[in-house]
Amino acid sequence: MPRHLPALLDQIHTEAQALFGQGRVADYIPALGEVPPRQFGMAVALCNGETHAVGDAHTPFSLQSITKLFTFVLALKLVGDELWQRVGREPSGAAFNSIVQLETENGIPRNPFINAGALVITDILTTRYAHLDYALLGALRRLADDPELHWNARIAKSERDTAHRNMAMAYFMKSHGNFHNPPELVLDNYCRQCATEMSCSQLAQATMFLANKGRDQSLRGEPDEQFLSADDTRRVNALLLTCGAYDAAGDFAYRIGLPVKTGVGGGIVAIVPGVGTVAVWAPELDAKGNSVLGAFALERLVQLTGWGHNTL
Amino acid sequence: MPRHLPALLDQIHTEAQALFGQGRVADYIPALGEVPPRQFGMAVALCNGETHAVGDAHTPFSLQSITKLFTFVLALKLVGDELWQRVGREPSGAAFNSIVQLETENGIPRNPFINAGALVITDILTTRYAHLDYALLGALRRLADDPELHWNARIAKSERDTAHRNMAMAYFMKSHGNFHNPPELVLDNYCRQCATEMSCSQLAQATMFLANKGRDQSLRGEPDEQFLSADDTRRVNALLLTCGAYDAAGDFAYRIGLPVKTGVGGGIVAIVPGVGTVAVWAPELDAKGNSVLGAFALERLVQLTGWGHNTL
Amino acid sequence: MPRHLPALLDQIHTEAQALFGQGRVADYIPALGEVPPRQFGMAVALCNGETHAVGDAHTPFSLQSITKLFTFVLALKLVGDELWQRVGREPSGAAFNSIVQLETENGIPRNPFINAGALVITDILTTRYAHLDYALLGALRRLADDPELHWNARIAKSERDTAHRNMAMAYFMKSHGNFHNPPELVLDNYCRQCATEMSCSQLAQATMFLANKGRDQSLRGEPDEQFLSADDTRRVNALLLTCGAYDAAGDFAYRIGLPVKTGVGGGIVAIVPGVGTVAVWAPELDAKGNSVLGAFALERLVQLTGWGHNTL
Amino acid sequence: MPRHLPALLDQIHTEAQALFGQGRVADYIPALGEVPPRQFGMAVALCNGETHAVGDAHTPFSLQSITKLFTFVLALKLVGDELWQRVGREPSGAAFNSIVQLETENGIPRNPFINAGALVITDILTTRYAHLDYALLGALRRLADDPELHWNARIAKSERDTAHRNMAMAYFMKSHGNFHNPPELVLDNYCRQCATEMSCSQLAQATMFLANKGRDQSLRGEPDEQFLSADDTRRVNALLLTCGAYDAAGDFAYRIGLPVKTGVGGGIVAIVPGVGTVAVWAPELDAKGNSVLGAFALERLVQLTGWGHNTL
Structure with a gap:
């Protein structure tokens, strides 16, 4: 020290x-x-x-995007190594919001920390939790030891209103069978999560x-x-x-x-x-x-x- | 331990x-x-x-490719951080011999460990050493503590005879001004180096x-x-x-x-x-x-x- | 003859x-x-x-996709050369449903006959017509000289249910400002149109x-x-x-x-x-x-x- | 008229x-x-x-590049439809000197009029003619009805000295088996041809x-x-x-x-x-x-x- x-x-x-x-x-x-x-x-x-x-x-x-760390850990705890069937663990060598690799790699995002990968993680969690936003908040409150922790509703809404590119990625992965919930619902969760x-x-x-x-x-x-x-x-x-x-x-x-x-x-x-x-x-x-x-x-x-x- | x-x-x-x-x-x-x-x-x-x-x-x-580690260290010792003007230090997110990123990123390879990057490193060393092959061998002999260390001439030749893709990369970087020696000469050095x-x-x-x-x-x-x-x-x-x-x-x-x-x-x-x-x-x-x-x-x-x- | x-x-x-x-x-x-x-x-x-x-x-x-010919002609009649600000007229050199070029060319599709281009055309027509499906049907009925011409509702629905990739393209273009109506609405029109x-x-x-x-x-x-x-x-x-x-x-x-x-x-x-x-x-x-x-x-x-x- | x-x-x-x-x-x-x-x-x-x-x-x-028209016609006359095994006939949807599609399409250029395609054509002609430059000149002289027609040696040399990107393409195709002569030789012919x-x-x-x-x-x-x-x-x-x-x-x-x-x-x-x-x-x-x-x-x-x- x-x-x-x-x-x-x-x-x-x-x-x-x-x-x-x-x-x-x-x-x-x-x-x-x-x-x-x-x-x-x-x-x-x-x-x-x-x-x-x-x-x-x-x-x-x-x-x-720091929340992508927490959602990834939650998903890993929940589904374990099965998770790697839906997302890779290689650096992408491209911008965080690039859609190109999704086309050349059949809708499997390169890792859980680029946007496409984090959307798959949120899709996995959305399947598991009836109210993902509160489940995630609960986990974060416990880890941060703060029962008042919250998301900023105004930023969440602002983010949701302009989430077209993330919607594009979600639909693209859905076209490859790698997205199970309605993109609209997952994006709601994703934008609240990011606004924590x-x-x-x-x-x-x-x-x-x-x-x-x-x-x-x-x-x-x-x-x-x-x-x-x-x-x-x-x-x-x-x-x-x-x-x-x-x-x-x-x-x-x-x-x-x-x-x-x-x-x-x-x-x-x-x-x-x-x-x-x-x-x-x-x-x-x-x-x-x-x-x-x-x-x-x-x-x-x-x-x-x-x-x-x-x-x- | x-x-x-x-x-x-x-x-x-x-x-x-x-x-x-x-x-x-x-x-x-x-x-x-x-x-x-x-x-x-x-x-x-x-x-x-x-x-x-x-x-x-x-x-x-x-x-x-393990020799890429040694040539990179030699180049870093010789030219220091200037080296980063000619090669990046990001994962490529692509195959080791891909030429696509060279086109979209103006002839600058992503890192010194993909083929294109290692070729730039060998180009840098070729500029510095009249006989790079012996200079490199000297360094490796000292590190490995073996004065008999050598390269396999037959493998070096076999490699040189089929080095078309590496030649393509060298010429492509040369077209972007990121290759200073004749590609033929650098490839000779590169193939001997790899055959160590x-x-x-x-x-x-x-x-x-x-x-x-x-x-x-x-x-x-x-x-x-x-x-x-x-x-x-x-x-x-x-x-x-x-x-x-x-x-x-x-x-x-x-x-x-x-x-x-x-x-x-x-x-x-x-x-x-x-x-x-x-x-x-x-x-x-x-x-x-x-x-x-x-x-x-x-x-x-x-x-x-x-x-x-x-x-x- | x-x-x-x-x-x-x-x-x-x-x-x-x-x-x-x-x-x-x-x-x-x-x-x-x-x-x-x-x-x-x-x-x-x-x-x-x-x-x-x-x-x-x-x-x-x-x-x-043959309907893309008719919708393109309708749009050209309606908005004229302004249309070329939102879509190109070059061959794409890629599959009809590729999303890669949209990323490298800022959300402007290569031509009106690949899917992304036809979606922009339908977006343009959606802005002009309160009920595009009937407007298009009217034009086609007149050209084909058949007042009974229709679209196949079952195929339209089947198409809409699996239109994830087209939705991805629409949202991607929306993220670049090249899509003015809600993707869901345009896709409804697009799928009915294709089912004619x-x-x-x-x-x-x-x-x-x-x-x-x-x-x-x-x-x-x-x-x-x-x-x-x-x-x-x-x-x-x-x-x-x-x-x-x-x-x-x-x-x-x-x-x-x-x-x-x-x-x-x-x-x-x-x-x-x-x-x-x-x-x-x-x-x-x-x-x-x-x-x-x-x-x-x-x-x-x-x-x-x-x-x-x-x-x- | x-x-x-x-x-x-x-x-x-x-x-x-x-x-x-x-x-x-x-x-x-x-x-x-x-x-x-x-x-x-x-x-x-x-x-x-x-x-x-x-x-x-x-x-x-x-x-x-206008000479690409003539060399293509000569090659078509010489080898006929076999030619299409080594070059495509689709628009490229990319810059004339792009190397990206060569990687994704296994070294087969999109068409004979982009640089990579014209290099393959010149490679084919180089195999057929001991002195391609004079064979081509002969054909052009006959078509143009001018026995004095020539190439500009200074431009040919200037072009050859800076042909790194074309060399890259030739070597890249060679690595895919789609180039039969030494790239250096074909480029000599290619640069003289272009300087006509x-x-x-x-x-x-x-x-x-x-x-x-x-x-x-x-x-x-x-x-x-x-x-x-x-x-x-x-x-x-x-x-x-x-x-x-x-x-x-x-x-x-x-x-x-x-x-x-x-x-x-x-x-x-x-x-x-x-x-x-x-x-x-x-x-x-x-x-x-x-x-x-x-x-x-x-x-x-x-x-x-x-x-x-x-x-x-």
Whole structure:
């Protein structure tokens, strides 16, 4: 454990602010575009129970694609390896919303973290749960230890109103037999899911089981403390490392070397197996849809702590 | 360190042999197709100096794409981050010899481990070395600690005679200004390089610097013991994890979770940072060009040692 | 005019029957798959008023993609060259239902005769007509001179129930701003349109304006006898020649050399400018979705009459 | 036959000059880029023996891709329909130098008029002729009735020096077994062929057999007056109509409606079957590589003569 983590976070906070203005807030969903750009928060949760935070680490933000991590884990717990009959686990080498590979690969998305793959995951969950939105919220509330956790209904609606490309993917997969529920219903669930809001400190908490061989420490002593098996936890982290940052996964691995999941809300969560988790949030995005300050902050943290060196 | 590594290797050796016949020896290069299929070797080199081996671990085999790891490291040492202006570091999401992305991405290969990317690396090295083949051989001899290390001239020739697709890629990149030497010359170097032969025990030795924060222990005490910087070592490993197994990188990460490099000669080398390296060889390949028994052996080793759990 | 057209048609009829069994009835729409395969009809309508028919030339069949010809002409009459802002006029070089080019060309379909292009045309007409299905039926009834002309409701429903891929295309174009009405509504219209039924003799009659510099002879003496301008007629024929036979347009041009439109119902209509029209129907299709006997019959007719030689 | 063809050509000449400056002279081959842009020539050769010309109709220019028409006809005469085993006859729906379809369609080019297809044709001819360059020159001299016809050695060399992309295609096809001679040798032939020079009046003359059911009138009374069979002539014209203008074939068919072949030297030749041929030249090109003034002149000629209306 680095001695002076709070001081390091302060240093990174200061350095990161110099990058304000280098990216652009996502505006493809109108309601998302209204978020004030110059915000930055960062939270670290350690396996030993310590937590540290700087900046806007307690401001809730829209998780967006970060929720794909949670829905994937839920689906993996529910259906196990059968899931791989409907979605691959290879990097896509293409934009997160590309439909081209669906045509050349018969409606099977490359991995669960591109849009098409996440839609299949939501389709699987929609089949299992009468009210997926509340089931998912329940799981997230438990993981984040916050009974008030909710989704932003206005952003969910804004997202649903402009979800044409995701609808296209859902129908395309349906034409290949790889979509079981009505696309309209799954998109309703998907857009609510994406609009879930957490703060950095909550997000770091909610993903701790991935740093901890699958154990959910918020449940210490309870019978289902093992939220995910150790083997599956390792596999989820592998998938986050190869596919967690859209079409910049290779660059993230190269610069940061940790399993991550990013979202167009400007959040990134990174897993340091055996050490802890890091959540960072800053709404300005680069051309590939990842947070500019967020990626910078993680890269600096890895340099300053050597955490990347332990894993790779 | 697992207590009984020799026993584990014996167990894996026995289990792996049950898979003989499930793959096919590469035959796109005629001379490669003559290798007897039912062979299996495995060697482990640990940071503490221990080495263990089973089966045909001392039989030399054709490294093929595994040499892309060594040429990439040499180029990174020589030209540093400038290298990234000529090659990307993202998984390709396509076959190792696909030319499609070169057209849509203006002659810049996705990463140094697909064929197009390795050709650019060899082009870079060809510019630097009057006799690249001997320069490379020198580096490999030093790393493998074997002054007799050589390439198989017959396989090199067989490879050169059928290198039409690689020639196509070289000329295509040249049309985009991303190839500086005559393609014919670079292909000569490339085919000799691919025909280099090592045994598993030599390969495990030669890659130890990647498990060891860049230090080459065969040089213990000599002034240039630091073969590669610790930062660059971490980055190379990250790239091996995301791009080291052709279009099965995601699947390898999921099942094995270690940086690897595979070759159509049937070899695979895996890095366990801080612990050691594992080289395995069995000529029968699966549909994506990776060794069937090799992948199985690494997956079992990770399960039995927990090495995968330490890194991810 | 060939002297013995009736005898030629009899000869072709006899020769064509030898090909029964070489193709397969379309079955992607369940209701279409029930059509008995061994049927063949052919009708010729000449500019001089003569008509000739053999075989099942008076049996109604499902027009399917042949209706794209009529909807395109209607849209061209309504909106003129503005239409080309929403659809191209180049051959696609890809399957009729491919979605790949929509992604690389920003949601603008290559031409009005591939599915995506025909959907845009139906979207344009949906905006103009409160009840497009009846407006289209009215136009077709007038051209075919049959007040009883109708669509097959069962086939329309079967088509609508399995229209997932067309829905995907509609939503994809909507995401690019190239679709103005709700996809569900346009697809309702599109599927009814495709299910329109005509016999060969009706189809030959209904397309006579294309052989006749745009004049609709069924309206001889009426004020709007000029159904389409002579210039636009020539242009429509050019488009039929380059894009009328899915991804076999080049092969059709090479073998037959006439503007054609084919449909998966097994119908083909060919235009001989200045001479007349030929409609042929036989439900068995080749791998590209065109009628085996229909293409053969047209090729023979061109060889025996020299009609192809007059135009090219 | 239009009464006042000379007057029409004068009118078109005048109108066309207003478009000077709207296009750009091809500069991808350095030597081609030196051609003065503001030139325009047009020649019409009629089946009745009349010829008419305006502007720079007697200035030789670089035929470039127009030679693909001649080599294709030579190959068709030599090997007949076997040729279609090595090249398709469908529009490509992609840029003339795209390599993507070669990968997805196993090294078989879409048609003989895109670069890859023309390279296969030149490969076929290279196999047949010890000195293809002189064999081709002989044929062109005979057709153009000019024993002095030659290629521009400087342009040929400039072209060969920058032929990397064509080399890539040749090697790619060789890797699929669809290239029999050394790419270097075929490219030598190909670049000399492209550098052949003719004037508009020669080009109109040299293609007259295509307007004349295959008969070469310059050979009137000689035994081999039938240069190409009538059937094959019709087929070549069909192919020119669907594939003769790169990826603007559909637009050319729509606007002009005649079989054409264009070249990046700024030339276009159009066939009016049964009537005659039109050659036009103006070096400024549009974005798709076709002559701006040339396309305009042909479109106007068709409007003013109605020639397009006779054929479609």
